[in-house]
Amino acid sequence: MDSLGVVVNPIAGMGGRVGLKGTDGKLEEARRRGAEPRAPERAREALRSLHRRAPGVTVYTAAGVMGERAVRDAGYEPIVVYEPTADDADLADATVSVDADTDPSDTSRPVDPATAETTAADTRAAVRAFLERDVDLVLFVGGDGTAVDVADVLEESEGDETPMLGVPAGVKIYSSVFAVTPADAGRIAAEFDRAADREVNDIDEDAYREGEVRSQLEAIVPVPVAPDVQSSKQVSSGSVDSLAAGFAREVDRERTYVFGPGSTVGAIERELEIDPSPLGVDVWRDGEVLARDAAESDILDVLEAPATIVVSPIGGQGFVFGRGNHQISPAVIERADEIEVVASGEKLDGIDALHVDTDDEAIDEELRGWLRVRTGRFTTRLVKVV
Template sequence: MESLGVVVNPIAGMGGRVGLKGTDGKLEEARELGAEPRAPDRAREALAALHRRKPDLTVYTAAGVLGENAVREAGYEPIVVYEPTRGDETDAAQSDAADSAYPNAPADAETTAADTRGAVRAFLEHEVELVCFVGGDGTAVDVASVLEGAETPMLGVPAGVKIYSSVFAVTPADAGRIVAEFDRVTAREVNDIDEAAYREGEVRTELKAVVPVPVAPDIQSGKQVASGSVDALAAGVAREIDPERTYVFGPGGTVGAIESELGIEPSPLGVDVWRDGEILAKDASESEILEVLEEPVTIVVSPIGGQGFIFGRGNHQISPAVIDRTDEIEIVASGEKLDGIDALRVDTDDPAVDERLRGWTQVRTGRFTTRLVKVI
């Protein structure tokens, strides 16, 4: 491959650690809660991994925060083929907030869906061989809306809160390696969910497109919903609860069943903190979790079905800082869910924490049963 198009959604994922479960329509609230951009750093990480392997690659991109900054910082001299344009008043309000969140933006930069689509159209005009985007499912939908029906493949660098599509590399570094080394593509699904319903605890997924994606072992699967009862598992965990421990309960139906067993009304897609019969924080952000943590601490999480992520997808509130305050992590999953997962995965934004979490670990599958699974 000789040419690549790169577009970055610089506000993707900002709502995660502050508990907003997404940034659509919530950017200003996320910033007021102290959210920090994560997509630019993840873009640089992916592009730096690519530059080590293919330093002479021709990289087309959009101006400023939409790609140019990250491409330059990774060591490339980009060809800027798209300049952001001033959109309607609604888009402009969100874009101005995004500019101040990432101050290296040019004065007229905007981070709208229209700009993402415009950049991808410009890439097609220059006949790039692959479009690499940085964002979440919403960004994937925008990219796919231009590419669907074309032969140009796409690859996502995961940066959003919601990563339900099967067009993303597992980590930013994996994305850089895949771009440098892939030699064939396959059809993959782009899915998105209704963020308003998601914030209310309901997952409504919709297939948006089917697009060509590089074939590689480090492309994540689409999320699948596991079926089957987890009552025995929940009863087993609840039976062994230590009243002198603080428990951080992650999102998902399996962990929610444990909370219900303890008499807690769970936040299905949020994080709850509990100790000795008392809810210390409900549907909590990272800062709210850290504020109430009292050692010793146990994190209870369940992997995403079909993908295997235990940290870094849908539970950004359980951040590296939270993990560092924890002395025990309990992973729970039904045997049926584990049967559809080749390994467990982590992507916390902190390489040292990721490395510490890797290796073989016990996953609780029932009242008394466990299974040994590798975290990679």
């Protein structure tokens, strides 16, 4: 690979830890709840991984927090080919090149990711600029919404076979165009030699917040071929009644339980006569719900030792932490002395390995290794976390 374009959605994933299950249309609410940006740091992690392997690659990017800062921090001297436009009405036809008189090294412009105001139109305009430069890969940082924006531009350019690859930073990631971790994204970008068509999916975030998953295929795009590109999210329909009944019989009422999202964990909650929050995180102890649909701060406020986190891997992808349950943050994980992973045997049959992506490498490393997953009333299965 000789060149690539890098675009960062600086607000991607901000709604996760504060319990919003996404940031689309909820940015101000996320900020009000104290959300902090995660995409810029994940961009730096991916680009540093790339720089270790391919320091001579030419990197085109957008100004400020849309890529420039992260690219420079990783050790590259980027070519800035797009500046976000203040007037949203002009974004559809926004210029895709920096003015000749503009100094791309000038970082005096406001670039605080916590207050950056960029739009989907900015992302699309930046990608158009990359394609004009015939980049070998579009590397984007965000979630499914950002993936749709990038894919839309690729599909606009008839006959263009430029591949795209995502650095996962969003709350929900249903598309199969993302690397498993940011570091994997950098390595794949440096080493890939061919691409194959994969799916871009997105869901209705408002429906998702109400507990209904409406996933829709948005595009088919070329993506680098590598084992560390994640699969599309699949929903398992296997019965978990016996698993839930067995778990509930063994509950220690002196423990605090943090119940993660998903139908499998929800079945356990219902067995305990808890009304589970739709796709949210609930905290329970000795028959009392201490927090429902909790944000990270809510969990930490009521979490008392001893404590157990109960989660189920995402079907088809195998993520235990870092997809759809950002409320269960590294701080929450550190406060718990036990983690219970539950899944039906049918779900595990479609998963080669489990994954973690918590934003804390020390926590991720501690979680890696062989893990015993509860699959039924009395049965378990050993699965490796990689």
